[in-house]
Amino acid sequence: MPILMPVSNQRDRIRARVVDGLAEVSQRPATGIADDAHILRDLQIDSLAVMNLILALEEEFDISIPLERVADVVTVQDLVDTIASLIQEPGQ
């Protein structure tokens, strides 16, 4: 279902939710999570926890992130961009 709101607001919302999720999993404050932080290396989150977080984000944004696109996600920004692009795509 398309989410009808200005793109910038939508991006902010996605980013807030991604950062909250990463903060919860990595047990560190959301304010300390930068856009260019490497999810596995800098935040020291294991791959299983990332996959579980992605299941939750998919549900929240009503999208499915194909595994090959998950493989391309390295930074926080990558994850935000991936979710944003899938929300824009028709058929999602």
Place this chain on the structure above:
Amino acid sequence: MNLLNKFAPLRPQLEALSAAGRNPFAVNFDEIVSATEGILEGRRTILLGTNNYLGLTFDAECMAASCEATQRQGTGTTGSRVANGSYAAHRDLEAELAAFFGRRHAMVFSTGYQANLGMLSTLVGRGDHLILDADSHASIYDGARLGYAEVIRFRHNSPEDLAKRLKRLKHSDGGKLVVVEGIYSMRGDVAPLAEIAAVAREGGAALMVDEAHSMGVLGARGRGLAEAIDVEAQVDFIVGTFSKSLGSVGGFCVADADDFDLLRLVCRPYMFTASLPPAVIASTRQALSRMAADSGLRARLMSNARRFSEGLSRLGFYVGAEVSPVISVTLDSRELAVGFWNALLDAGVYLNLALPPATPSDKPLLRASVSAAHSLEQIDTAIAAFGRIGTSLGLLWPRDAVLNQAS
């Protein structure tokens, strides 16, 4: 430049794991002496983690069939069935598997892993979608990576999440294949297959079930979960292995689909690997025949599984509600799990130590698999060892262990 440098961080982790006693990734048996017993560090050890569900690895007729096949046809095929041709026994085994499952077609692979690589990378391709249960076995994930379909996951055992995923794909023109397992290997839980089959059908997807851990275990004839809950007609493809209930090595897929035979021309993990040697085919055929004819094996397996599961439960371990030959105990920390596992080996009980990320949650598991060939004494010895060790590690109230021993 050392190409292996990227793995160097694993070294301290492995050393830390091994510091408590043994390397859990490299247990070296001196000898395996029966379906349920090996010699480890000079000590008789109960094998309680080898997926030998029916205990047929030492079945006299299976062993005799293997020996005779080697004497008559040699030790190996030295190549693929495409290059070197099929032996009569390869074709016979495929016909017998198809008949056993009541399907028109069967195709044999050299391992169960390759069966998943082959089927998943070939059945769906570019423009198609592969929809996997999130807790799928590595061979399913690897098969997905080998092909060109877009791969998405749904929440483990959630038909509701699967339905949402399929709904999002409703405008997609390509083919869709949903993949689930009969019994999941880590925790022994089963798929809600009737609901998943209904959702797959509604969403226009084909359904594949991996019965690796459920063949020979579930169903009146041992055909697996689909037979047990009477949904075989809704399952399009069944994959499985010979390395568990059938006591050898190899994998297969059975189906009714038209043109199934054409897969032999396009399925690379089938085409470009050596075919199974005569000894393996012969024991597998004998084991299949025994498994189909002797429902007593399954009855003994389930009775042993119930005894072990109830024994652990009485001690105070949480083992899940479903009785399955795969019985796992979740522990809170890696240190506790490693200590428990080493103490079990010291007590002569071998099972699997499963550590995240190879486990479904972020907790480690002690994973046992029960066999029809375990004696009641072996099961009780293992339960008693769990009780002693659990108590000494402070996981159980001592009085529970005392009560259990008194009963």
